[in-house]
Amino acid sequence: MTTTTAPTTATEQATTLQKGYVGQSVPRKEDRRLVQGQGTFFDDVRRHGMGYVHFVRSPYAHARIVSIDVSEALALEGVYGTITGDEVAIHTDPFFEMSVEPGSRIKDYALAVGKVRHMGEPVAAVCAATRELARDAADLVQVEYEPLDVVVDGEEALKDEVVLHDDAGSNVVWQGVFDWGDVDQALAEADHVVKIKKLHFHRFSSTPLECAGALVEYDKGTGEWTIHCNHQMPGVGAIWMAPALRTGIDRLRFVTQDIGGAFGNKICLHPQFVVLCLLARKLGRPVQWTEWRTDQHTANAHGNERTFLDVEVAVRSDGTMTGFKVKALDDCGAFPRYEPLGCIIWAQVTPGCYAWRNIRVDFTQVCTNKSPVSPNRGYSRMQHLWLTERIVDIVAAELGLDPVEVRKKNYVKAEQMPYETPNGCVYDSGDYARCLDLALELIGHDTIEERRAEAKGRGKLLGLGIGSTLDSGTNNFGQSQLLNPELQFSGNNEAATVKLDIFGEVVVTLGTVPQGQGHETTAAQVVADIIGCTPDQVNVRRGHDTWFNSSAGFSGTYASQFAFTGLGAVKGAAELLRDEMIKLASIVFGVPEDAVELADAQARLKENHEAAIPFMGLGAIVNANNAFLPPDFNPTLNHRYVCRPIFGVVDKEAKKGKLTLTYATQIHACVVEIDEETGEVEIVDYAAVDDCGIRINPQIVEGQVHGATAHAIGAVLHETFAYDEDGTLLTSNFYDYHVPHALDMPTLKTGAIESPSPVAPLGAKGMGEGGGGGIHCVCSAIQDALRPAGGAIVYDSHNPNHRVWEMLRDPEATRANVEVVSK
Amino acid sequence: MRVEGTKELDAPRAVVWTVLNDPAQMAALMPGVESFQVSDERHWQAKVKIPLGLGGLKMTIDFEKLEETPPEFASLQAKGTGVGALLNMTTEFRLSEAGEKTSMAWAADVRIAGPVGSMGQRVLQPIVNQQVGNVLGALDAQVQKAKAAGS
Numbered sequence: 025m026t027t028t029t030a031p032t033t034a035t036e037q038a039t040t041l042q043k044g045y046v047g048q049s050v051p052r053k054e055d056r057r058l059v060q061g062q063g064t065f066f067d068d069v070r071r072h073g074m075g076y077v078h079f080v081r082s083p084y085a086h087a088r089i090v091s092i093d094v095s096e097a098l099a100l101e102g103v104y105g106t107i108t109g110d111e112v113a114i115h116t117d118p119f120f121e122m123s124v125e126p127g128s129r130i131k132d133y134a135l136a137v138g139k140v141r142h143m144g145e146p147v148a149a150v151c152a153a154t155r156e157l158a159r160d161a162a163d164l165v166q167v168e169y170e171p172l173d174v175v176v177d178g179e180e181a182l183k184d185e186v187v188l189h190d191d192a193g194s195n196v197v198w199q200g201v202f203d204w205g206d207v208d209q210a211l212a213e214a215d216h217v218v219k220i221k222k223l224h225f226h227r228f229s230s231t232p233l234e235c236a237g238a239l240v241e242y243d244k245g246t247g248e249w250t251i252h253c254n255h256q257m258p259g260v261g262a263i264w265m266a267p268a269l270r271t272g273i274d275r276l277r278f279v280t281q282d283i284g285g286a287f288g289n290k291i292c293l294h295p296q297f298v299v300l301c302l303l304a305r306k307l308g309r310p311v312q313w314t315e316w317r318t319d320q321h322t323a324n325a326h327g328n329e330r331t332f333l334d335v336e337v338a339v340r341s342d343g344t345m346t347g348f349k350v351k352a353l354d355d356c357g358a359f360p361r362y363e364p365l366g367c368i369i370w371a372q373v374t375p376g377c378y379a380w381r382n383i384r385v386d387f388t389q390v391c392t393n394k395s396p397v398s399p400n401r402g403y404s405r406m407q408h409l410w411l412t413e414r415i416v417d418i419v420a421a422e423l424g425l426d427p428v429e430v431r432k433k434n435y436v437k438a439e440q441m442p443y444e445t446p447n448g449c450v451y452d453s454g455d456y457a458r459c460l461d462l463a464l465e466l467i468g469h470d471t472i473e474e475r476r477a478e479a480k481g482r483g484k485l486l487g488l489g490i491g492s493t494l495d496s497g498t499n500n501f502g503q504s505q506l507l508n509p510e511l512q513f514s515g516n517n518e519a520a521t522v523k524l525d526i527f528g529e530v531v532v533t534l535g536t537v538p539q540g541q542g543h544e545t546t547a548a549q550v551v552a553d554i555i556g557c558t559p560d561q562v563n564v565r566r567g568h569d570t571w572f573n574s575s576a577g578f579s580g581t582y583a584s585q586f587a588f589t590g591l592g593a594v595k596g597a598a599e600l601l602r603d604e605m606i607k608l609a610s611i612v613f614g615v616p617e618d619a620v621e622l623a624d625a626q627a628r629l630k631e632n633h634e635a636a637i638p639f640m641g642l643g644a645i646v647n648a649n650n651a652f653l654p655p656d657f658n659p660t661l662n663h664r665y666v667c668r669p670i671f672g673v674v675d676k677e678a679k680k681g682k683l684t685l686t687y688a689t690q691i692h693a694c695v696v697e698i699d700e701e702t703g704e705v706e707i708v709d710y711a712a713v714d715d716c717g718i719r720i721n722p723q724i725v726e727g728q729v730h731g732a733t734a735h736a737i738g739a740v741l742h743e744t745f746a747y748d749e750d751g752t753l754l755t756s757n758f759y760d761y762h763v764p765h766a767l768d769m770p771t772l773k774t775g776a777i778e779s780p781s782p783v784a785p786l787g788a789k790g791m792g793e794g795g796g797g798g799i800h801c802v803c804s805a806i807q808d809a810l811r812p813a814g815g816a817i818v819y820d821s822h823n824p825n826h827r828v829w830e831m832l833r834d835p836e837a838t839r840a841n842v843e844v845v846s847k
Numbered sequence: 848m849r850v851e852g853t854k855e856l857d858a859p860r861a862v863v864w865t866v867l868n869d870p871a872q873m874a875a876l877m878p879g880v881e882s883f884q885v886s887d888e889r890h891w892q893a894k895v896k897i898p899l900g901l902g903g904l905k906m907t908i909d910f911e912k913l914e915e916t917p918p919e920f921a922s923l924q925a926k927g928t929g930v931g932a933l934l935n936m937t938t939e940f941r942l943s944e945a946g947e948k949t950s951m952a953w954a955a956d957v958r959i960a961g962p963v964g965s966m967g968q969r970v971l972q973p974i975v976n977q978q979v980g981n982v983l984g985a986l987d988a989q990v991q992k993a994k995a996a997g998s
Contacts, residue, residue, distance in 0.1 A: 083933045083961030143965070163930045318962060750958060756965040 085751020489805025732794025
């Protein structure tokens with residue numbers, strides 16, 4: 025692996041951050057326990073008398089439930105009980121829907137009620153003495169179905185010939201037009217209009233190492249549930265669950281410890297958890313559910329599938345693109361669980377990395393008989409950014425322009441930062457062209473033509489691809505009001521506490537729910553710098569307990585925002601603690617506060633380091649020896665801070681506003697070789713250049729870049745959730761759904777620049793999602809490689825060997841998708 | 848999945864028709880039948896164990912004769928339920944005389960839903976082909992047996 029670190033400041037923007045431990049690749053505090061197998065996951069939690077739950081799932085994609093007979097299962101020795109949709113309908117209310125009509129009329133219960141709408145939908149649950157017995161007993165539950173016609177294609181779903189939700193009366197969840205600038209004028213004034221009939225972003229997902237699950241306890245005396253789980257956003261989970269369970273939010277205590285990855289998949293676990301809560305109450309015993317891998321594939325959460333229709337791009341003769349319009353059709357599967365938020369989240373990155381000023385997106389979301397979707401690494405923006413990158417490459421190819429030059433000509437320039445997009449978002453900082461140069465340098469762009477000729481001699485078609493992508497971070501929930509003006513969500517917040525204990529231990533609790541991102545490490549780095557100790561002296565408590573960790577309404581780990589909100593909260597709390605420690609020391613020393621500094625885990629006089637009080641001394645004074653303190657000074661050495669990013673309100677009419685605050689850049693470049701006979705694609709060179717502002721811990725950033733790249737390469741070449749016409753998922757296991765192995769991964773060359781964010785507390789931007797840069801990049805390279813073989817247009821985000829082979833054999837079929845009208 | 852073909856059987860059409868329309872003889876043709884119960888002349892039920900990986904897939908299959916035009920044509924629907932699988936099959940055959948022999952054109956539309964349908968797609972086609980071969984071989988033997996018994 026090659027790491028190229030460019031000059032650390034790529035723009036003139038200033039940051040107030042002084043680097044100490046921040047900026048260093050401090051070894052991750054979490055890794056010792058994890059690599060030694062000492063992590064504690066929800067599945068490690070055991071309770072006396074607990075029962076194990078297995079869900080009875082629909083084999084049909086669409087069917088009416090005629091009857092459910094659980095008697096045989098109940099008769100089995102060791103079976104504690106069952107629950108069906110009928111009971112759920114009595115004891116709970118449907119989850120609230122965020123959409124306007126018709127989507128708002130959808131009734132979504134924790135178990136199927138009356139009808140199943142996707143293969144794998146839970147229709148009942150069985151609880152038994154062992155996990156295996158629960159599974160065997162579930163097989164004895166007799167469910168009689170009356171199969172219904174199935175719709176698995178978004179465009180077909182629009183016709184409403186098969187309607188999933190009778191209450192809604194339509195498959196449309198949400199529809200709206202976003203119109204910024206004047207795209208009609210841009211198209212009228214363009215020298216060329218490039219038209220693309222259809223592009224398709226396929227259905228795939230992340231596959232966390234740890235499947236979903238929970239152990240749920242019910243306290244009959246208080247009516248409270250404790251949910252030991254791996255939910256990644258429990259605050260929002262509780263907002264869904266509590267009203268459905270007809271209880272208060274504080275009666276749902278979520279406890280997480282280590283979590284083995286989530287990627288957004290673990291945001292929408294409320295249906296399963298409600299079933300567990302009902303079972304725990306019904307049976308009077310703790311119940312535990314660990315999702316099977318096949319169930320995770322079949323019915324947990326997929327990423328949004330999106331089809332782009334009737335794209336028209338306005339291009340000037342010099343290659344400047346002035347705007348585009350598109351109809352976007354999003355397929356959210358059977359239920360809009362987190363949706364329709366995906367209908368707006370993409371707008372955080374409306375013009376991608378480019379300076380398009382005129383954009384119209386006619387957006388529709390529909391239900392189909394497939395697994396519901398949930399946020400998935402790069403949620404909703406990835407699909408849109410893939411569109412923008414496809415547009416750029418197709419425009420370049422059709423007009424005979426250099427894709428590198430087209431990008432550089434159209435990129436938002438470093439000197440334009442901060443840059444306001446046509447829909448009111450502000451790109452805070454960045455230098456896309458510089459990142460592209462670095463990426464091209466890493467893959468030896470200047471030798472591409474020689475390598476192309478050499479590969480040709482070996483029967484290989486060589487292509488260069490670029491993926492320019494943004495990772496928008498720090499979500500403004502006000503964007504939901506652009507979908508439904510009645511929603512009372514806006515802004516964002518995150519909490520943390522930092523305290524100094526009686527023995528001088530620095531203890532941090534987070535509002536976030538880390539799943540492997542190294543929050544314990546980076547939080548410790550920030551605190552250490554502020555209060556003058558080492559990260560090892562800072563104990564960041566593992567996991568999250570909603571009863572004991574400080575949290576805010578939007579707490580969680582999602583949307584690439586920990587670097588801003590999570591660490592912003594830590595920084596705020598640590599600064600409050602620092603100020604109080606200094607004041608305390610100044611009283612003890614009898615000197616002004618500005619004569620005291622914190623360093624080496626002590627408060628000491630700046631002018632005389634021998635005069636020092638160790639942290640333990642400060643903690644002891646406040647907690648155990650405070651009688652001598654003046655009456656008007658009541659220190660706690662225990663501080664909570666809520667980081668509330670300032671977005672302002674969104675303009676619901678114009679559909680504009682600051683939808684996110686930070687924009688990390690990822691520019692990927694790769695070289696692929698395609699076997700002319702078989703269509704087999706091999707990535708022979710790959711570079712990823714990241715600019716996430718100040719890197720709190722470069723090694724963790726590097727790890728995120730690697731992970732996001734692997735996800736993207738898996739998606740573009742291997743991973744797809746394919747359904748047959750009956751709605752049967754054909755890739756429900758790791759044999760058919762091939763996640764890239766180490767041997768599938770190219771050697772990654774990485775580079776970085778740092779354009780500090782002028783708005784983020786630490787100058788750091790969230791960057792973990794990666795924006796799908798690898799998908800865009802490999803699609804781009806495949807199209808470049810196919811150029812001499814008929815010039816096929818890459819029209820799908822998923823390009824396994826057989827599709828590439830088809831494009832080789834019949835390039836015209838793809839070229840019919842594109843038309844150029846020149847004036 | 849649709850499978851179809853033709854098979855020449857060395858027996859008169861009437862003999863073949865009799866074999867194909869006698870539930871007991873039909874049961875003998877099917878692979879892995881553990882029990883067979885006739886409800887009436889148009890409905891019968893079989894409990895079968897389909898060889899599919901480890902242990903086989905146990906299913907209860909309900910048959911319904913949909914249509915028949917003796918001695919030429921019949922169509923049949925089969926609905927099976929088992930752990931992790933649902934079977935839906937419609938099948939038909941058409942018999943025509945070929946001198947002293949009988950030519951049978953047959954077709955079946957087989958659909959398997961549920962996890963087995965999901966996971967078994969790669970192996971389903973060869974298994975179906977294998978079972979079709981077994982059924983046709985057994986039919987041949989059964990027809991010869993009937994022919995011998997009648998002669």
